[in-house]
Amino acid sequence: MITIVDYGLGNVGSLRNMLKKIGKACALSADPEAVAGADRLILPGVGAFDAGVERLRNSGLDEAIRHAALVRRVPVLGICLGMQLLGSASEEGRLSGLALVEAECRRFVRDAAEADLPIPHMGWNAVRVMREHRLFAGLETANRFYFVHSYRVVCRDPSDVLGVTDYGGEFTSSFAHGNICAAQFHPEKSHRFGMKLLGNFAEM
16 A cells, blocks of 8 residues: 655655556555554655655644655655655755755756756656666666646755756756655656556565
8 A cells, every 4th residue: 555645745646546557456544553553655745845855844744754665664655855855955945854864955047057058947848767666666767757836856965866858958857865765856746657667666
C-alpha cells in the first residue's frame, strides 16, 4: 500500500487516480500516525516552499515522514514541491526543509534567462538517467515527463543525482539517496512514462 501524504498542497487526486489506473493500492492520509507507519510514502506538492514546510510542521507530518524514512526506512518518493521539501533549504523561503537529503533549491535565473527561456519551466522535457536505479527501470532512454517549476534542486553529493534535464543548462530532475528518491516532474501528468515510473516505485 502506498500512502500519499495529504497536507493540502498537492495534486493528490490525479496522483491517486494514476496509481489506481495502474492497479497499485493507495490511500490519502493527513494522519501522522498512519504516515509514520506507512509501507511506502509519496510526498507530492505544488506551491511555495515555506507554505509546504509550515503545513507539514503544524500537522506533525514532518516528524512522521522522518520516522518512516529514517527509522523504518520505507521507500519515499517526493514529487515537484515534495522533492524540494526533502532537502534542507530553498532560496524561495526562510524555513528549513525535512533535510532527508543534502540538497537545496535555487531559482532558475541566469542559465534559463540567458537562453531566453521562460520561467517557470513548463511542459514536456526529457530526463537523462545518470545511473541504474529501480525507479527508472525501463525508462533509461526516450522518456519524456511533464514539468512545472521555477526552482531546481542542487544536490551537495553528486552521487545522489539520478536524472538530469536540459533547460538553459542541465539541472537535477531526479535524485535518489538510499530509500529516498524524488522527481521534479509530475509523473501523474506524464502518461505512459509516469505510469511506468510510479509502477517501479510501487515495487521498490
